[in-house]
Amino acid sequence: MxxxxxxxxxxxxxxxxxxxxxxxxxxxxxxxxxxxxxxxxxxxxxxxxxxxxxxxxxxxxxPLELWQPPAWGRHAASLFTLLSFVLIVAAYVPRSRIRALVGHPMVAGVKLWAFAHLLSNGSLADLVLFGAFLAWSIVAFAALRRRDRAAGAKRGAGALGNDLTSVVLGVLAWFVFALYLHGPLIGVRPFA
Missing domain, CATH: 1.10.287 (Helix Hairpins)
Structure with missing residues (x-):
């Protein structure tokens, strides 16, 4: 630890x-x-x-198991991680409405990813890892939004096509990672 x-x-x-x-x-x-x-x-x-x-x-x-995650936790985690992949991709797609709306989609994506994993895992190591990332992302998101307001940052409206790019690439990346890479890289197959 x-x-x-x-x-x-x-x-x-x-x-x-x-x-x-x-x-x-x-x-x-x-x-x-x-x-x-x-x-x-x-x-x-x-x-x-x-x-x-x-x-x-x-x-x-x-592992030191602290709690038994609810049965629905895996399903919720799948949905939240899918959304987190879309947000993370949106952080790199210029002029997307997702980016304009969220402001900091990378940090928001990390927040969803960490929360999702806390819903579906119950060991001390899970709490330390995902809890730390969740706490950091909450603080970072708030600090970044404050900094944006202080600087008077304006976000453009964004384009629907760029949102579509974010969604398609995010879903594709999530699909490949969840089905083919999570098991070999992390040691857990989410859909097994």
Whole structure:
């Protein structure tokens, strides 16, 4: 569990620097340059991700079950993860109405993904991993929306075609991941 927690601190901490210490981050970027900052940021994030994957695998080897998820939890998780994939794709599709409406679809997608997994899993490791991502995404989403309001950020109306692209690619990515990749990569087949 130690590796999982350290990985979460490193990964989510790295992704929280702009939220909790924006001025410090800006000073570091000014001192070392944008490229060097992104390189260090990426290395720290990758190290955190490796620790999360490794630590979660270790914790799953001897799970401590805290609760039995409800039978409907798997169905709800499927729906919420499908929506999360659409939101995550929408974060990368320019001028989509989904992006304009949500504001930060990547963070909203992470929020849905984490919530979905808490509905369908009941071990301590699940609570630590998905609970941490859910808590982070709630705080990050609120902070980003506050920052947008303070900056007077305006979002364009977006185009329906770009929404369609987000939905089609999101559903396709979800389908491939859920049916073909989740089992080999994560060790759990959601539809088995």
């Amino acid at each position: 130690t590796a999982l927690i350290l990985g979460l601190i490193l990964f989510l901490g790295t992704h929280s620097v702009r939220i909790v210490a924006g001025g410090w981050r800006d000073a570091r970027v000014a001192a070392i340059g944008e490229g060097a900052w992104k390189g260090l940021y990426s290395l720290a994030s990758l190290a955190g991700l490796v620790l999360i994957v490794w630590g979660f695998g270790l914790a799953r080897a001897a």
